[in-house]
Amino acid sequence: MAEPQQDAHQGDQDATMVRIGQAIMLHRGGDREEARNRFAALWTETDTDADLFYRCTIAHYMADTQDDPADELAWDLRALAAADALERDRVSWGEHQLAVRSLYPSLYLNLAADHVKLGDEQAARLELERARGKLDALPADAYGEGIRAAIERLEKRIANGAASPGGTDHLP
Template identity: 75%
Template sequence: MAEPQREVPEGAEDATMVRIGQAVMLHRGGDREEARNRFAALWEESEASGHLFHRCTIAHYMADTQDDPADELRWDLRALSAADALTQEQVRWGTHLLAVRALYPSLYLNLAADHAKLGNELAARRELGRARDRLGALGEDSYGEGIRSAIDRLERQLADDIL
């Protein structure tokens, strides 16, 4: 049974991001269903607020909680759509723009993995190319290295046809 959702710490700048983080921790801790339930509630709330960065982040993590690869693809496409909309509104959402740029390689990598799971190798390779094209937005840190390694790994799997 999942812990009750904690109150947001006083002084937190973005309560929704804290709640997203809590749902991510649930998922990583093995409570996929509760994480999915929380992401669904956050998604509904984000529809009302229209906060594109939240929508992108929620959809990005919601995809990982899906059991069906087609559902995972749908959520990853929602994340990409929100990211695209966000970058088109740079003035309004400028504070999140750098974070979204750094998220694009991961978004495309996830789409590639989704297509690979669904047996669409051509689409998987297309998305991997898009992920590679966006690698310049990543820092030389553990996150960037993790994305680069995951892209290389999926490319090898596609080349070896071991998916």
């Protein structure tokens, strides 16, 4: 009897990932509002304790659909909180262990970009330092190189004084 329940749970997880992927594709296709609506629905449907990986992913991408930098920061902080909760409960990581570890540099990078948009250079530098501290978790592939390059670009923007509220750089 346990196997059918396990299969049903796996099916629910697969369906959630498909729906997250669909919302990401909508956003990347330019439909921010529909992506935001779908992420919001997923957020309310996921369990705050049992679905931490999904909640981290949803919040991470939901942040990118926000029009207000303060709202973007709030969603990025939710993503980080979910990742931190997963870190504390490593037993539940399962197959998501590598994904969570490799997400940290991007989470911190996005927080840094949020702070730049809000004009808080000091907080941005702190988050970039945290991102750099997690770079060893990134694979040596296109994703890892993209995050490393984005960190360097944002550091240069801040160093050159180009960091100002309202910036619009998209980060991974």
